Amino acid sequence: MAWEAVIGLEIHVELETRSKMFCGCPNTYGEEPNTMVCPVCLGHPGTLPVPNREAVRAALKLGAALGSTVHTTSVFYRKNYFYPDLPKGYQITQYTASLLTGGHLQGVGIERVNLEEETAKSYHAEDGTVLLDFNRAGIPLLEIVTLPDIRSPRQARKFLEDLRLVILYLGISGCDMEKGQLRVDANISVRPEGSTAYGTKVEVKNMNSFKAVEDALSFEFRRQVSLLERGENVIQETRLWDEHRKETRPMRSKEEAHDYRYFPEPDLPPLVLDPAWVEEVRQNLPELPEARRTRYLSWGLSEKVVEALLWDPALGDYFEAVAEGLSRKDLAGNWVATQVLRVLNERGLAPEAFPLSPDALRELLLLIEDGILHHSSAQQVFEEMLTTGKPARQIVREKNLEVVRDTDLLARVVTEVLEEHAEIVEKYRSGKKGVLGVLIGAVMRKTGGKADPRAVREMLLSRLES
Ligand SMILES: [Zn+2]
Incomplete structure (x- = not known):
């Protein structure tokens, strides 16, 4: 029964x-x-x-x-x-x-x-x-x-x-x-x-x-x-x-x-x-969580991210201040619900005491949004901001972390990698498409992680398939 x-x-x-x-x-x-x-x-x-x-x-x-x-x-x-x-x-x-x-x-x-x-x-x-x-x-x-x-x-x-x-x-x-x-x-x-x-x-x-x-x-x-x-x-x-x-x-x-x-x-x-x-x-009630949930979901945030942001109203407030002026609010949501929340938990801080102002974090996210910075480098910049308090742009300049936009340079690196990994190229051409990741990784390493992985992938594919 x-x-x-x-x-x-x-x-x-x-x-x-x-x-x-x-x-x-x-x-x-x-x-x-x-x-x-x-x-x-x-x-x-x-x-x-x-x-x-x-x-x-x-x-x-x-x-x-x-x-x-x-x-x-x-x-x-x-x-x-x-x-x-x-x-x-x-x-x-x-x-x-x-x-x-x-x-x-x-x-x-x-x-x-x-x-x-x-x-x-x-x-x-x-x-x-x-x-x-x-x-x-x-x-x-x-x-x-x-x-x-x-x-x-x-x-x-x-x-x-x-x-x-x-x-x-x-x-x-x-x-x-x-x-x-x-x-x-x-x-x-x-x-x-x-x-x-x-x-x-x-x-x-x-x-x-x-x-x-x-x-x-x-x-x-x-x-x-x-x-x-x-x-x-x-x-x-x-x-x-x-x-x-x-x-x-x-x-x-x-x-x-x-x-x-x-x-x-x-x-x-x-x-x-x-x-x-x-x-x-009754007329002067503040916004209730259900209304906030609906609004966040309409901005394209995942359910998991939305629940994490709702759990603490102050965290939601911080997220909204960061997202203001960003066209990708989901990007802000992901960063606040993962990176910011992680730091808060590690340091036992309330959202109000988070060391980076919403403006400071937004500057970092704008660099990602504009394609100037990769997620992997952004992580590095974020940690640097937390320890030094320097603005994102300054850190990117000082550490030379801008994405490699020079296609000639990228093409040269790709050629080098294809020559150095002839064995893997052979495998790829014999049908083992999975080895592509190894080649992408090699290019990324040679550019110090500053190349756009999507551009690298496309360039490698066009060379391998030709
Ligand atoms: Zn009393």
């Missing part, structure tokens, strides 16, 4: 606002622990929360990008539970009265998007001590819940990659999973292919990368299918992904049996938004 997966995702995204969700404390990362706190985010009695307008705006941007319905009246709820990382003993969230419902991305439906607050960060020391940093407590958080529309672990990963891009392009979060800015939980069940019924679902947690999500769901899919094929049942439970053993295992604590006793937050009135403001946010 063929089986299919039914997957839904729950994603938490920390918003990069200036201040926290309900107080004026700075929303920062990596500061000295417990220095970015105040009575509100520490949950002292008698304090009152005030919602952060920028966080609401960020949520509205995402809603507009996903095509969600904006509820101009939504309600904050208290989700009650006792845990050391929760100073108030409850978290303010939106429960069933979401700011956003509906919408979709890459064919996957969005159930709801809630605005809520972060908990403190806990550190578990080896001796069992739990250390708490309340700098994180109260940072604005979006909870994005998809419908169970995803049919494979691969599709789940693709969806997350696309969602990350949308959020990055909106500029509302850095989505850095290592910093915990983006976290994913998944629900997965399996059913016979073609069935519309739902199987028993399992929640999977503790996945720290998109690859881990794909791996964990693939493992879970195989585990559930093999249970059912043995005639056993899938137990509804929460399981944790073990990155080292590459398997999921049941969560031991009874945490999942929580009764959160939700009730409307008495300290906050319903969140009522001006429809004109909602519309203004």
